Amino acid sequence: MTTVGDEQSAQTSPAGGKALDVDRLREDFPILDQELSGQPLVYLDTAATSQKPRCVLEAIACYYENDNSNIHRGVHTLSARATAAYEAARETVRSFLGAREAAEIVFVRGATEAINLVAGSFGRAKVGEGDEIVVSEMEHHSNIVPWQILCEESGARLRVAPIDERGELLLEELEKMLGPRTRLVAVAHVSNALGTVNPVREIARMVHDCGAVLLVDGAQAAAHLALDVRELDCDFYAFSGHKTYGPTGIGALYGKSELLREMPPWQGGGEMVLSVSFEETIYNEVPHKFEAGTPNVAGAIGLAAAIDYLAGLGIESVRRHESDLIAYSEEALLAVPGLSLIGRPRDKCAVHSFVLDGIHPHDVGTILDGEGIAIRTGHHCAQPTMKRFGLPATARASFGIYNTRADIDRLVAGLDRVHEVMG
Numbered sequence: 001m002t003t004v005g006d007e008q009s010a011q012t013s014p015a016g017g018k019a020l021d022v023d024r025l026r027e028d029f030p031i032l033d034q035e036l037s038g039q040p041l042v043y044l045d046t047a048a049t050s051q052k053p054r055c056v057l058e059a060i061a062c063y064y065e066n067d068n069s070n071i072h073r074g075v076h077t078l079s080a081r082a083t084a085a086y087e088a089a090r091e092t093v094r095s096f097l098g099a100r101e102a103a104e105i106v107f108v109r110g111a112t113e114a115i116n117l118v119a120g121s122f123g124r125a126k127v128g129e130g131d132e133i134v135v136s137e138m139e140h141h142s143n144i145v146p147w148q149i150l151c152e153e154s155g156a157r158l159r160v161a162p163i164d165e166r167g168e169l170l171l172e173e174l175e176k177m178l179g180p181r182t183r184l185v186a187v188a189h190v191s192n193a194l195g196t197v198n199p200v201r202e203i204a205r206m207v208h209d210c211g212a213v214l215l216v217d218g219a220q221a222a223a224h225l226a227l228d229v230r231e232l233d234c235d236f237y238a239f240s241g242h243k244t245y246g247p248t249g250i251g252a253l254y255g256k257s258e259l260l261r262e263m264p265p266w267q268g269g270g271e272m273v274l275s276v277s278f279e280e281t282i283y284n285e286v287p288h289k290f291e292a293g294t295p296n297v298a299g300a301i302g303l304a305a306a307i308d309y310l311a312g313l314g315i316e317s318v319r320r321h322e323s324d325l326i327a328y329s330e331e332a333l334l335a336v337p338g339l340s341l342i343g344r345p346r347d348k349c350a351v352h353s354f355v356l357d358g359i360h361p362h363d364v365g366t367i368l369d370g371e372g373i374a375i376r377t378g379h380h381c382a383q384p385t386m387k388r389f390g391l392p393a394t395a396r397a398s399f400g401i402y403n404t405r406a407d408i409d410r411l412v413a414g415l416d417r418v419h420e421v422m423g
């Protein structure tokens with residue numbers, strides 16, 4: 001047994017919340033009630049995408065069965081109902097993120113599109129030759145490549161704040177990089193490859209002290225942590241619905257209203273305009289200015305249903321349950337011969353990345369699949385993070401509200417099977 005990083009991982013414990021009735025809530029997820037390879041499914045890939053509770057599936061079906069229409073356009077009743085449901089979903093997201101106004105919530109396809117929107121709009125308007133964008137070494141490709149494209153086009157420079165062996169951001173190194181040339185800092189709230197929870201509030205203070213803005217990639221945080229963008233004091237916050245028990249193809253970008261109002265449009269089309277002539281086009285108000293074309297109405301309604309579902313469970317209870325899973329699985333995994341956990345951050349959320357001595361992660365994933373256990377293997381779209389740890393890939397088990405200690409026991413038994421098969 002070896003560990004990468006410091007000996008002790010000081011898992012922060014949640015403030016409270018009552019215990020989740022996981023056996024009961026699993027009944028809300030029809031997909032979990034099936035066998036794979038003759039074994040009950042154990043789903044440990046929520047970081048890639050979460051499963052969807054029945055209320056989300058029903059909300060989407062109900063919309064298509066009763067209200068389906070284009071929005072903000074028709075005068076007819078169905079259009080009015082669809083518009084009201086879509087805008088109500090925006091209000092649900094506003095409240096979920098703790099934003100001041102619904103106008104600060106832009107519906108997008110997901111975290112990737114949200115970040116590209118900021119790079120393409122804020123970046124195009126505010127970033128020029130000699131300016132600097134700072135990201136961290138633990139970012140997902142979605143929070144690297146849009147900034148690389150922006151830098152190529154603008155002549156700005158991309159700088160990378162390093163992480164340590166635990167998988168924690170070196171805050172003093174980050175602070176040293178910030179200066180008058182810094183325009184924007186983009187960091188994950190939670191790393192998808194390491195599970196690290198970044199101290200966003202502290203980072204925001206540093207970033208604002210140098211006059212730059214902070215974008216937080218919340219793709220891996222939104223389903224797991226209590227969020228309050230005003231308390232975090234970030235300027236932009238991005239997340240995906242499908243990792244938050246909602247459908248694919250929908251997510252949201254929060255942006256402080258003064259920034260969104262100043263930013264130029266990103267994509268052009270219907271809905272983002274008030275009037276168009278060949279001489280002059282007048283753009284719509286935020287957030288509609290950033291929602292060109294017919295949006296994913298059903299997706300927004302499904303996302304709102306997912307957020308209501310999570311809120312009904314209580315995010316403190318979710319955090320409490322998942323912290324227990326992280327602590328229980330950490331101990332269990334470290335007892336597996338030849339297993340190394342990659343990253344031992346003191347504040348970890350819902351993810352364990354690991355490698356087994358002498359066994360390729362893909363073999364681990366394939367053999368576990370044969371045992372009915374779904375994990376993710378590969379570089380997790382975080383190749384620079386893998387490089388930092390000198391690895392091409394890891395195996396990753398990630399947790400959600402429906403996972404149990406019994407799932408982790410099955411994972412550990414599955415890893416014994418991996419050893420048997422691989423000799």
Ligand code: C6P
Pocket residue numbers: 047048049109110111112113140142143188190191192193217219220240242376380381
């Ligand atoms: N990570 C994973 O298995 P989209 O694809 O737009 O919904 O999310 C992109 C994204 C952005 N940031 C982070 C931190 C992420 O984890 C992801 C998606 C998945 O880890 C798929 S690669």
